[in-house]
Amino acid sequence: SLQITSKPDPTIGDDTLLIAGDKGTPTFTANFNPFNANARKAAAIVYEPLIWINPLDGTLVPWLAESWEQPDPQKIVLTLRSGATWHDGTPLTTGDVDYTFRMLKEHPANDTGGVWSRVDTVETTDSTIEITLLAPDSPALPVIGAMLIVPEHIWADVEDPSTWRNEEPVGSGPFQLGNFTSLQYTLDRYAGYWQADQIDVEHLVYPAASEEMDLVTKGYDWAYAYMSDVENTWMAANPHNRYWFPPGGIIGLHLNHDVAPFDDLDVRRGLSLALDGKQVGEVAAEGYMDEASQSGLLLPNQEDLLNPEIPDRGIIARDADAAIAAFEKAGFQHDGTTLRTADGEPFTFAITTANGYTDWLRAAQEVQRQLRGVGIEATIETPQPAAYEANLTSGDFAVAMGSSNGSDAFQGYSNLLWGEYYAPVGEASQNNRIRYRNDEVDQLIGDYRASVDEDEQARILQQLEKIFYDDLPVIALYYGGLWGLYNDGRFTGWPSAEDPYAPLQTYQSSPLRVLTRVRRVRNGGAS
Amino acid sequence: MSTATHRTTPSTPGAEEPLLRVQDLSVVYEPVGAPATRAVREVSFEVGRGEFVGLVGESGSGKSTLGFALTALSKPPARIESGSILFGDVDIASMSAEELRTQRQGGFAMVLQAGMNTLSPVRTIRKHFHDIFAAHRHVAPGDRDDRAAELVGRVSLGPEVLDRYPFELSGGMRQRVTIALALSLEPQLMVFDEPTTALDVLVQHAVMDTIRELQAQEGFTAILISHDLGVVLESAHRVMVMHDGRVVEDAPSEDILRRPQHEYTRMLLSHFADPRAEHVALPGLEAPVAGTATSAPSASSSPAAGGGLELRVQGVSKSFGAPRRGAQPVLAVDDVSFTLAAGGATALVGQSGSGKSTLAKLITGVEKPTAGTIHVGDAEVGSLRRKELRDLRRSVQMVFQDPYAALNPLSTVEYTLTRALTNLTDLRGNALRKRLHELLETVGLTPAAQFAAKLPHQLSGGQRQRVVIARALAADPQVIIADEPVSMLDVSLRAGVLALLRDLRERTGMSLLYITHDLLSARLITDDILVLHDGRVVESGPTAEVMRHPQDEYTIRLLDAIPDPARVHGARPDRGDLP
Amino acid sequence: MSAMSTALTTTFTASIRTVWGNRKARIGLIILGLFVVLAVLAPLVAPYGPEDNGFERNQGASAAHWLGTTAAGEDVLSQLIFGSRISLLVGFGAGGIATVISVLVGLSWGYVRGWLGDVINFVVNMFLVIPGLPLMIVVATYLSNGGISVIVAVIAITGWAWGARVLRSQTRTLRGRDFVEAARFSGERAPRIVFREILPNMTSLIAGGFFGSATAAILAEAGLEYLGLGDSTVISWGTMIYWAQNSNALLTGQWALLFAPGLCIALLATSLTLINFGIDGISNPRLREGSTGR
Amino acid sequence: MRYMLQRAGWFLLTLWAAITLNFLLPRMMPGSPADAALAKLAQNGPVTEQTRKAVEAQLGVPDGNLLQQYLDYLHQVVTLDFGVSYAFYPEPVTGLVLQALPYTLILVGLVTIAAFVIGTLLGVLAAWKRGTWMDALPAVGGSFLGTFPYFWTALLLLFFLGYVGHLFPTFGAYSATTVPGFSWAFIEDALYHAALPATTMLVTSLGGWIIGMRNAMITTLGEDHVTFAEANGIPGRTVALKYAARNAILPNLTGFGMALGGVVGGSVLVEQVFGYPGIGFLLFNAVTGQDYPLMQAIFLMITVSVLVANLLVDIMYGILDPRTRR
Ligand SMILES: Nc1ncnc2c1ncn2[C@@H]1O[C@H](COP(=O)(O)OP(=O)(O)OP(=O)(O)O)[C@@H](O)[C@H]1O
C-alpha cells in the first residue's frame, strides 16, 4: 500500500525546531495577548508564570518565583527571581507582577485563571510578593502561580488590555517573536534569558498547516495530536519519530445527580458494574489508553497519592450479574433481556456527547453496546460542541461523556464535587456540572483549603478518593491521553515515561520546561 | 400507384429537360423507442423548369417529408429508404455535405411550414441576409445591404424591416421575410411547405399573391405544399395529390378540377364550395337557402333538452391593460350589441385578432366586460360571483377550437364526461352512466362503451371533437358557444362535425353562437351573421344575405380572400361529375 | 378515479418503456436496482454486522475483509453495504419531500393570480437567495440531535425552491391550455384542476426534478457528514469518509476506506443522473437517443 | 413607472426579509458564542467557572434583548460595520471578510466562469456531434465526474498529487515564505496553490453545464429556424454557434446567475480540505464558533450578491435576448 513518508523542508536548519504548536484557521492573525482565548499559542511561552506546574502530576517548579511559602492558609509569599529581564532588556521586577495583578483586576476579561476570585490584596517589596486570600484557600497557590506576568512599562500604556492584540510581544520567556506571516511564524532564542544556558534551540517555527497529514509528511520535530494508528502513521513516516501518551484526565460518564434515577447510588453502581472501561478505552483510543481508576487519580502518575484501602487501584471489573443485582436493588426488574423500571417501562436514557469529539463518540457507542448486555437500550445525542457546553452547564442532560480530574488531584475533586459550585438544573454551573451534593465532601474540601500541611492534605485526598470510588459521582471509563509526538533525530532530551518531567503539550506553559531540556543532536544522527 | 397518372409534360411551355426527377422514393421515420413509419412510399415524378406544382393531401400524408427529402434536409429519425432524387443530372444523395451546402445557392431552397418560427429570434433580419451572403459569397460585401433591401422589396416590405427582430414583425411579414431569404439564394427550385397555414385569411391571400407573382417573374420552379386544395388550384399549373404516403393523382390543375380521377381527389373537391353561391352544400350538409333564414327549433327536441335561452349583448366593450410597459391598452371588443334569439344560430366572423374569442369569454363569464351588459336569459353575466358562474355553466357551454388541446391527454373519455356530469348535473351512479352513453351516442360515438374507455390519443381528430362537443352537452346547456370548432380538422372530418352541430341545435333547440373565420362553414350552419373588425361589428344580418350581398368593404375583402380556383382557371368545379 | 389510474398506468408503462429504451437510463436503472437490492438485503449480503468491531484494527484487504477494517475494527465492506441504506433513504426521502413541496408550491403558485402569487414568489425567492449550504449547516447545527431524519428534513427544506420555480413556469404554460379551460367549464374547482388536470401532465418534469433532488440530497448528506455536522453515529457513506478522514485512512494506507464510499456515492448519483437522461427523453422527445448524422 | 416601483418594492422586501433571516438563523443555534469558545478551550483541559466568566467578559455577548440586538444589527447593516468577530476575537469582522474575499472571488469566481464557459462549449459540441463519441464523452463523462462528492475529489487530488506526488502544495493560498502583494512571484505562487482546488471545482461542476447546454442545444437544433439556416446553406459552425447556441444559452443564464451569486459564499468543502483562506473557510469557522457577527456579515454578502447576480442576469438577458428588451 501507499506509505506516506516524511519529507522535511531542507531549508530548516539544525538549530531550528519545527513545532506543530499552533493551527491556522486557516491563516494566523497576529495576536500575542496571552490572556486572549484566540491568542497565538506561542504567547504562552513568550510570557512566563511565577511557578511552572507539571500537568502530569501537579508538581510545582520554581520559575519567575524562585521560592514561595504559605505561612497560613490565607497567605502566600513569593520571592521573585533576580536577573530576569524583558526582551527589550528592561529588568523584570515585582512592580511588573504587581501591575499584572492590578491589570487583571481592572480587566476581568483577562483574568482567565480566576485569580481575583481568590485574592484579596497584593503587596510587594523589591523581591517579594505577599498575597492575602479572600478565605483560607491553600489550593490557590497553583492558580496564582500559573498566572503569566506581563511588563508594566509596555502594558500600562495600552488603552484596553483585553482587546489589545499585542502584535509585537515583549515577554520574558526564552524566545522572542521573530518573523510573522499569516502562514507561519518563528520564535528566536533570547540571549538575555535568565536561564539562557539551558536553551539549545535557536529557532522555533510554527506553521499554520498542522493537520495530521502535515505532521507526518512535513518533518515536524514536535507535535501534539491524537494520531490514529500511530505506529503505522507517525512512526512509519520516519525512523526517529516517537510518541508518548501519558494520561491527562479521566473520560467518564458524567451523571446528572438532579435527574432520577441517577441520584440513586445503586443505579450508579449498576452502571459502573455493567461497563468495562478497558474495552471502552480500547475502542475509543485504539488501545493506547488504560482503563481509568475510579479513585479519580491519574495512574500511574499520581500513584503516590492513592489510598491503599481502595481495592484493585480503583479498577472496577465488569460484572453483569452484579450490575443487574444492583439495579434490582434500586427497584428495577430484569426479565432476561430488558431492564425495566419499577413501572415496567424499559430503562433507557440518552448519552450526550459533543459532535466531532470522535473518541468520545466511539466510547459512547461502546458504552451503548455494553449496556445492551444488561438490558439497557441507551441512545446517543451529539449536539455541536457549543450546544454541548451549554447543555452541560445548564444541567440539561441525563448522562454525558465528559472529561474530569487531572494533574492537580484536589482541584479535580473540588471542581467536580464541591457544593459551593452547585446550581440547580436550569441555572449555570461551569464546575459542578453533575449537580453533586455531599456534605462530607464539602467538609473535606473545606478542611483541605484550610490546611497547609502536606500530610493532612494527602490524608484528605485519600478520603476524597474513597468517596469518589464508593459514591460514583462519575463513572470513570478510561484515561484521556496527552498525545505527544516527537522526533529525536535532530533534538533529544524529550520527556518520556522514564523521565516524565513534563507532558509533550505544545500549548500553555509546557513548552517552557521542555525547551529547557531539549538539546540539539550535533554530529550525525540526523535523518 | 395504380390510379396515379404520371404526367411528365408540364402544362406550361418551355420545359426541355426536367429539373427534378424523383424515382421510387421512399422515406421512413425510425424514431428510437417507437415503431417506424413509412411516410413516403415509392413516389416517382418529374418537375420541369419553371413549373409551379402543387402538392396536396391531408395532414400526415407525407407532404412535408417529401419536401424535406427533395431539398436534402431529411434528418434522423427520417431516412431515405430507397429511390433517387436527381436534381438536374446529379443525385442529391451522392453529394457531400459541403457540395450540398454550396448547392443551396442557385440550387434548391425550402420555405418551411410554420414560417413564424423560421427566423432566429435573436438576430435581426439584416443579419439573416448577411449570413446567407457570407455563406455563399455570391453577393459582394458592399452590395449586400442593397441586395437585402431589394429582396425584401420584392416581397412588398420596406427596407426598415431589415433592422427589426423577428418578434417585431407580424406573422405575415415574417413569412414574407422567409420567402425573401429563400429568394436571396437565387434558387432554381423552391419548395413552399404550407407557407400560409398559420396566417390570417387576409394575410394568407396576400402572401399567396406574392408567391404567384414572384414565380411568374423569376421563373423558378415552385412546389407548393398545402392541405388546401383551393389554394393550390388557384396557383399551381399542376397538382399532385398525396394520400397515405403515395402520390395518388398527378395532373394539370384544370384536369384535377374537372376530371378528378382518384376517389380521394374527388372527396377533397367535394368539400370545396363558394359561400357566395345561392345554393351551398357539402356532402351531407346543406346550407339554408338565402332569404329563408328561418330555423326555429324543430318541435321534436329531445325531452332532456331545456330549449334555448336568449342571449342579449348590449353595448359591450372590453379593453385589456397594456401588454407591455408603455404600450396602449388594447380595445379588443368595442361597443358590440346583438341578440341571439332562443334557439337561434348566429355566426361571428372576422379575421384573427378581431375580438371573436374575447367576446366569447365575456359571454361565458371568463372575462368581465369593461362596459355594457350581457344577459343570458335573465342572468347578467358580468355581475355573477364565482359560485353563480359555476351555475351559469349549466346553461352556457363552450366547444373548443382545437380538439387536440381541449382534451387532457391523460384522461379517458369516460372520465372527462363523468366529471362534467357530476359537477353540472345531479345524476349519479347508474343514471349517470346511462346519460354518459346517451351523450356518446348523441355525438355519434358508437358503440358508446367502447369509446368511453379510450384515451384521446386513441381517437381521430373528428372523434375527439365529438367528445369535446359531448362534454359541452353534458349539462343540457341552453346556449353553446363554439369557438372555431373545426379549424383544426381535415376537410374530410370537418363536414361531419358541422352537421353534428346543426343537428344538435335542431334537436335540442339550444342557441348556438358559432365563431369562425371560415365563411363557408358559417354559411352552412347559421341563420344570422355578425362580421367583426377591430372589435366592432361592421356588418350583420341573415347569413345568406350578407354573403351574397356584402355591404361593408371589410366583408367584401374577407369574401375575396377565399381561394377561388375558378378565378384562375375560369371555371367552377363541375359538380355534375361527382358521384 | 379508476380512469385516472388506467390513464396513469398507460402513460407510466409508456414512460418506463421510453426510459428503458434509453441506453444510458437503462444502465442507470440497473445500477440503482443493484444498490436497492444491496440495501434491502444488507443483513444477508454483508459478511458482518456494520457495527461489529471485534476485528483487528486498520487491516488491509484480506480474504476475511475484502476492503479491510476501520480504525475501530469494523469491516469496511459490511459498512459499505449497510451504508447504502442511508444514502438511499436520504436520497429518496429528502428528494421526495423536496419534490412534494416543490410540487405543492410550484403548482399553486403557477395557478393563482394576484397578490397571493406575489407572496409565494417572495417566499420562494427567500429560499433561493438564502445561501444553501450555509443554511444547511446552520440548521444542521441547530438540530444536531435528531439523527438522520433531521438531515433529511434539512436537505429537503433547503432544496425545494428551484424545483418549485420550474414547475411554476410549466404550470403557467399548462394553465393556458384549452383542456384546463375546458375543465373549468365542466365545473371543476381549482385544486382539482391543479392536481388532477395539470399535475399528471408534468409527470416527467416532476420525476426529473425528483431524481435531480435525490442526487443533490445524496451529495449534500455526504458533505454535511464530512464536515462533521451530520449524525456521526449512523453508518452511511458520508460518515464512513468522515471516520476515515478522522482516523487518517490515507496515512495508514487504508485508502479503500476513503475511496470506496466516495465511489459508491458517485455511482449512485450517476445512476440517478443516467435515469434522468431517459426522463428528459419523455418530456422532450428530441432528447431521445439518436444522432444528428454529423 | 409603477411597474418599476413595484419591482423595487419586492426587491427591498426580499432583501429585508433575508437580512432578518440572517439575523435569526444564527440565534436559533443552541449555545452561545461563549459556549463555543469554552468548548474549544475545554479540549486543553477542564475549564473553570472563572474562565467562563473571563471569556464571557471578553466576548461580552449577546447584548440586551433580541429586539435591541436586532436594531443594533440593522444599524450595522446600514453602516456596513459588523463589529468584532467572536470566533476570531478581537478581529473586526470587516477586516476578516475583506482579507478572505479576494481569494474566494478569484478562485471560486474564475472557476465558476471557466466551468460555465468550458461546459457550455462542450455542451454545444456534444449536441452538434450528437451520437458520436464527442457527445458521449463529455455528456456521460461530465455527469459522472459531476456526481463525485466535492470533498472526496478534493481529498483524492490532495492525497495523490499533494502528499504522495509532492507535485502541488497541500495547504493555503500561497507559501509561507511569499509575501502577499502585487508581484509576479506572488501571483505565480498563488496560482500554483490554487491549482488543485480549482481543478476539483472545475471537474465536479463541469458536468451540469455540459448537460444543461447539451439539452437546450438539442431542443434548439430541432427548431425551424435552425433547419431553415441549414436549408439556406449557412455553414455548420455558424449555425451551431450563431443560431443554435446563441438561443440555447438563454435558459442556462439563470443557473449561471445563481452560481455567480453563490461565488462569494465560497466553497466550504473545497476550502476546508485545502486550507484555503477564503470565505468558505471563514464561514465554517463562523458557524462552528457561533460567531453571529461574522455569520451575519457573510450571509448578508451572499444574499446581496445573489440578488445582484440575478439582476445582472436580467440585464444580460436583455442584451442577449432582444425579446425582453422593451
Ligand atoms: N420526426 C418524426 N418522427 C416520426 N414520425 C414522423 C416524424 N415526422 C413526421 N412523422 C410521420 O410521418 C408522416 C408524414 O408526416 P408529414 O409531416 O410529412 O405530413 P404532412 O403531410 O406534412 O402533414 P401536415 O399537413 O400535418 O403538415 C406522419 O405519419 C407523421 O406522423
Ligand SMILES: Nc1ncnc2c1ncn2[C@@H]1O[C@H](COP(=O)(O)OP(=O)(O)OP(=O)(O)O)[C@@H](O)[C@H]1O
Ligand atoms: N388577455 C389578453 N390581454 C391582452 N390583450 C388581449 C388578451 N386577450 C386578447 N387580447 C387582444 O385582444 C384582441 C382580440 O383578441 P381575440 O383573441 O378576441 O381575437 P380573435 O378574433 O379570437 O382572433 P383569432 O381568430 O386569432 O382567435 C387581440 O388584439 C388580442 O391581442
Ligand SMILES: [Mg+2]
Ligand atoms: Mg407538413
Ligand SMILES: [Mg+2]
Ligand atoms: Mg380566437
